[in-house]
Amino acid sequence: MIVRDFNEIVKTERNRVVTDANWSSVRMLLADDGMGFSFHITFLDAGSEHTFEYKHHFESVYCVQGKGSITDLATGETHQIHPGVMYALNEHDRHTLRAEEELVMACVFNPPVTGTEVHREDGSYAPAEDA
Template sequence: MIVRDFHEAKNTDRKVGAQRWNSVRLLLKDDGMGFSFHITTIEAGSEHRFHYKHHLESVYCVSGKGSITDIATGETHEIRPGVMYALDKHDEHILRCEEETVFACVFNPPVTGDEVHREDGSYAPADTAA
């Protein structure tokens, strides 16, 4: 059994971040679960373009308010507590947060914890170092 406390993990190297967001990775590839699990906080007034070409992601909004736009279709959906979205087709998207927004996120394949967003908004494939 794996038990981790978010409040402890956020003070370790499990907390990563970049411009206007941070993510506490509670489960990583090395945990052997087949997915990773993160609590991600995005700052109010920020906009992010992501494209997880090599990962599937499911996201549940815990708190905050914003929207997500599917780049392929131009469709925009409201994000608020209780809303889940799944990037089941490696969907390129723009995430906008009107308020500080907290998400619970699952990635498959799991991330290692060392990933950084590349210029195109993606993480490198799981079998490569960067």
């Protein structure tokens, strides 16, 4: 059994807290935990906009707090994000996420991330075998 306390991770396990442009992510589970997925709590700054395309990962996201929107860049369709909304990038969808208020999101990645990934120029992470 794996038990981790978010409050302890943010104080002591800096290798599990990833910060990038206008967002940070607390990695509760990573690839080396052997679960087959990773689990993160991610914070996106109010007023920020992010374009991602996870070409090598599937991601599911559940909004815990805040307000924003997500636009599917292939279709142009925009969906409102608020507490209780989940979206899944089941087709490696290129998307833009906008945070009107600070967004707090619970995220699952498959394959799991290692915690050392950085977004590449195209908004993706490298394939798991290259991480």
